[in-house]
Amino acid sequence: MKTQVGIIGGGPSGLLLSQLLHLEGIDTVVLEKHSREYVLGRIRAGVLEHGFAKLMREAQCGERMDREGEIHDGFYIASGGERLRVDLAAHTGGNSVIVYGQTEVTRDLYKARDRAGGTVIHNAEDVRPHDIDTTSPWLTYRDGDEIRRIDCDFIVGADGFHGVSRKAIPNDVLREFERVYxxxxxxxxxxxxxxxxxxxxxxxxxxxxxxxxxxxxxxxxxxxxxxxxxxxxxxxxxxxxxxxxxxxxxxxxxxxxxxxxxxxxxxxRSFVAEPMRYGNLFLAGDAAHIVPPTGARGLNSAASDIHYLYHAFVDHYRDGDDTGLDTYSQKALARVWKAQRFSWWMTTLLHSxxxxxxxxxxxxxxxxxxxxxxxxxxxxxxxxxxxxxx
Missing domain, CATH: 3.30.9.10 (D-Amino Acid Oxidase, subunit A, domain 2)
Structure with missing residues (x-):
């Protein structure tokens, strides 16, 4: 099998990137080690940044989110028996967040990939990236007793903290920063x-x-x-x-x-891996960074990675411009560390x-x-x- 972008991980990050690239005529294959039922059974965060919501609409997956999601213009911080409101809209020129579960985001993305006939391979065991430091990387996975190969132009690792993608980067290249609470x-x-x-x-x-x-x-x-x-x-x-x-x-x-x-x-846990690109392997989401859930940055930080990757791949295939790919790690990490700071600050402010x-x-x-x-x-x-x- 051959594709342009091979994506490891069938969670919201991998599916969103696959859907966005499909709309631009770029072929992808998504490999997910678990079943669809398992992925949809995971309970995760549900506060979406306005930028994430815009990205879902751009992916033509925002209709149910806009219909059923709860638009929140503020939230409360309680301390000493009092509740004080943070007015988001008043302090950001009218911006807000949408409360819509990650499971529902993932469900909407699966439906979009199904409608488009996208290739999402579940129960793909022993996924491995190969030759990531060359111009011809490839993936293997086990299907029962068969080892199958996918040749790619690029590989995106969106397979979470415990996935194989980050581990494929040599130890003398990868730097990891962590704080466990x-x-x-x-x-x-x-x-x-x-x-x-x-x-x-x-x-x-x-x-x-x-x-x-x-x-x-x-x-x-x-x-x-x-x-x-x-x-x-x-x-x-x-x-x-x-x-x-x-x-x-x-x-x-x-x-x-x-x-x-x-x-x-x-x-x-707070965690960041640098760089987020090695050769033609690109990390996204929890594969590269984790934040405490206090500031609701986890899924949203992953979405910003996808935003940068999506535009970088479009520029590469449409215009032959590799600037976005070459600056991906630097650009993504700049925003990732700001999200780390905010989550650390919220966690420190509110926990005992x-x-x-x-x-x-x-x-x-x-x-x-x-x-x-x-x-x-x-x-x-x-x-x-x-x-x-x-």
Missing amino acids: PFGWLGVLSRTPPVSPELVYARHARGFALCSLRSQVLSRYYIQVPLTDTVEDWSDEAFWAELKRRLPEDVAGALVTGPSIEKSIAPL FPERSTYDAKLQQTELDYLFSSDSALASLAENYVGLPY
Whole structure:
């Protein structure tokens, strides 16, 4: 088999790139090691930057997002029993975010690739990139007992943190930067009405909490827990009781509880790999960078990578211009590190750190007080939350 761009990873990043390139007449093959059902069963973030939403529309995949997604012009930060609103629209010239689950984004992209007859190969085992430092890279994967080969002009690794793509870059070339946080988020999805029409980020001495939503009948809630905790340590009743303790009284009093549909613990990590290009292999999304979910930058940072790659490939094939490909890593990393900074800042501002001193606690409270006393500080928060320009 031969294609122009071979894509490792059938999550939203790989599918979005495949769909965008298809609309420009550029051929792709997507290799995904799991089944479609497995990919669609993963519960992930659901706050989309305005730039990401625009990219979905450009990919002709935004109709359901625009119809069913929740447009949010602001969100709340709760601390000391009070809720203070961050007005995103007022501080960004009218920009907003869309609350629309990553699972639904992925579902829409799959449907688009199906309509276009796109090649998405599931259950592709033992995927390996070859000759990535040459002008003729190729991929292999195992299909049952058969090893199959795909010849490519370029390979894009969008196969996540544990994928094979990043590992294909030589150790003496790759640099990795990481911070592991001493806690995780216990998340619960429930078929209950959301407690608030906008997200509530809660800072509390017992730990962080977040009230989010997927729709008007589907809610997503999180609490900060030690890394030593397991899902089995938390019954639904214990989760709801702890969540209520960390919320202002008016929010806790309005909370509608119910059985969990899904429950999981996600450790928090910051990670960046440099460079994001080696030869004709390009990394995108979690294959190259991870952020804590506090600032909702993970999926959105991946989308910015896809934006740069998409335009770079179009310039290459349409105009013979390789400027975008040659500057991809530098350009993508500049935005990635800004997203890292914002996620680190939000995480530091709102979480309770086990090693925190009384001095640290005072600084954290002062930072929060300053935020809501300064229009400039609120504008910086809002600008980053709705998404920096590509």
